[in-house]
Amino acid sequence: MAGNSDPLTPRAKLAVTAGKAVAAASRAAGRGSGSVIGGRVALKLDPDLLARLAQNLDVTLVSATNGKTTTTRLIAEALKAAGPVVSNALGANMPAGITSALAGGSESKFGVIEVDEKYLAGVARDTDPKCIALLNLSRDQLDRAAETRMLAENWREGLAGSKAVIVANCDDPLVVWAASSSPNVIWVAAGQMWKDDAWSCPSCGGVMQRPGDDWFCGECGFRRPTPSWVLSGDHVLDPHGSAWPIHLQLPGRANKANAASSAAVAAVFGVPPQVALERMYQVQAVAGRYDVVQFQGRDLRLLLAKNPAGWLETFSLIDPPPAPVILSVNARGADGTDTSWLWDVDYTRLTGHPIFVLGDRKLDLAVRLEVANQHFQVCDSLDQAVQMCPPGRIEVIANYTAFQDLRRRVGN
Template sequence: MTDLSARAKFATAMLRTAATLSRVSGRGDGSVIGGRVGLTIEPRLLSMLASGRRVALISGTNGKTTTTRFTAAALEAAGPVATNSFGANMPTGHTTALAKARDAVNCVLEVDEHYLPQLLNDATPQVVALLNLSRDQLDRAMEVSGLAAKWREALSQAPDVPLIANADDPWVTWAAGASNNVTWVAGGQRWQEDSWVCPQCGKHLDRYGEFWRCVACGLTRPSPSWTIDGDVVVAPDGTRVPLDLRLPGQVNRANAATALAVASAFGVDMAAAGPRLTSVTSVAGRYAVVRRDGRRVRLLLSKNPAGWLEAFDMLEPRCPVVLALNAREVDGFDTSWIYDVDFSPVHGRRVLAIGDRRMDLAVRLQVNGIDFEVVEDISAAIEAVPPGDLEVIANYTAFQDIRAEFDRVN
């Protein structure tokens, strides 16, 4: 790590002060306001804090928070890690994460997919992990094709930065094609509705399970070096790393495989890294279990069609499910995306709809032929079901509302 200038040291001190005041006053964890203060004083602070350190960037539409947390856990086998693995994934949050752990040589930063080009320039990463690209909040974000093109252009300006990329996602494959140094992971892509056409030529893609190819231009799924065999990750040299994850779903096994690939790029031994993934039991409230009034309530966060598909895969058999939908600024105001979600996996369960836009959700469920009940809030939903397990799937602000309610009562 390089020494900071006097201005940068002052900016770092003010960053920490602002973050602390934010936490003490109950306004948040301080990551955003702290970084904003620091960057206002010294606009180059992020680059200065990253200089001389080994930085991994984790980006994609879905799964980046969990993958960042897995990666940080794996890298802790080699010592302290600076990370923003609890959510603040824009430059203000990155700056705060690096400032709070100045002694950590290894750094893992979750990056909002729109900010990846900036972080490639500012953080001089040792490795970049690209998870997936799918539609997300299209009333305020660009189309998948535009974002993939933005990634490809940025990566073409840094062609030698090592990438860990999802071979199963055609958009990620095409974007990563600008690089000279890619390690491919079988990261999965159950949601395929955004990738039926070739990113390179626009022709129809032939798909057979995870395999895909374009017969027109020849763009084809690369052969992955990191694969998943049940509950085992298979490394390029054939080493088999058993997974004993506390997080559910096939998607989290894929996230774990990416995390191990990043740790391997940092030189961490897999025998030491693998068991550390077991320590990840909840990520910023995701997958948390709350017990209330004889009910065991598990919280799942899903913000877009691909996320809801994966959440359905995680549901315990037969137990009731609460679906929560808001449409505030950070969610995106347009709820039409719920018509891209196939709700048939919850057919036959007891389904309760809550949230600011629960009536939008009710109409969608009716169209899908799902029996449901509309209730006022999470407390009413819990009272409506008998004691036992209850699953909750919520988009971003609905998820935060539910967490706040549980914190208030408990």
């Protein structure tokens, strides 16, 4: 527990100090938060630093294709009821960013850490987590991310025999297969709107049967486990069958699912569902996501969506037609440079909305919208798009670097 003898060797202390100095210099130069470069420098000086920083913390790791940053934030809020929390709240989720975040939390009891899917097994080895939350797996960054079943296999092998309590979404067959190698799993029925990455059985390759909300493989018998926590409308049912209301300022079904998983994690650490869910109400926006900002006399709601599953969930929470929608897509390094995923998104859900298209890859998106029979206009800038929008709150949906560009433009 925190407060024990200082775990840091002189070398580790030097690494932390150097990392903080480099991060501060990076911030001063206007190059972002500096957490990644600071963490890289610190790990170069002490390759074991992440393990040292984690050893006095009760660590929870959160991994998924979508919802990691928000769920990390919800769990961190809930666990503050039981003690001080350190977290990589800004989403720097590879080892350097995680190291940088933990270096700032020397007095904390809990570490709540978002982890990029590809790094989960390694970070779990280093941090000896008490709990790991696995939410979903779907296609993302097709030019460099492993195919989803390979990612699930990486998780399955990396977590085999883990001492951590695994809190896993029983509605995603890939997550279930990955978590099933662990001896201690708590299943949460959090739902799965996007099913296109889980039509074949991850265990044997057979065709998955999906009657209603259930799923099973007709060939090898791999099937949906029975959940002990269930998202049911606006409530989460705990293992005793009690229903607890979910009151969030964050919109949409996906965030209720994130809250249900977060409540299950909080319970692992002794925080009751009522307390955990009440604390989650404090979260209004997460690194700019869901913020409503004023720009050129209009209300813009900023929504981040990075892949087909994320766009599908986001379309479900926008204001009804004729609310104007601005879509912005880039394909820079952090986004993945392959935009073929745009063809997996069902844009007919935007029928009736005036659509305005921006970003480095606006023409890729324009072709896709044309094929989907949508009415849209291609714009050169956010300013131009906003000026062309009809009245009403404007929904702005962007992928990762396009979202950062928009936040800078609106001063968020």
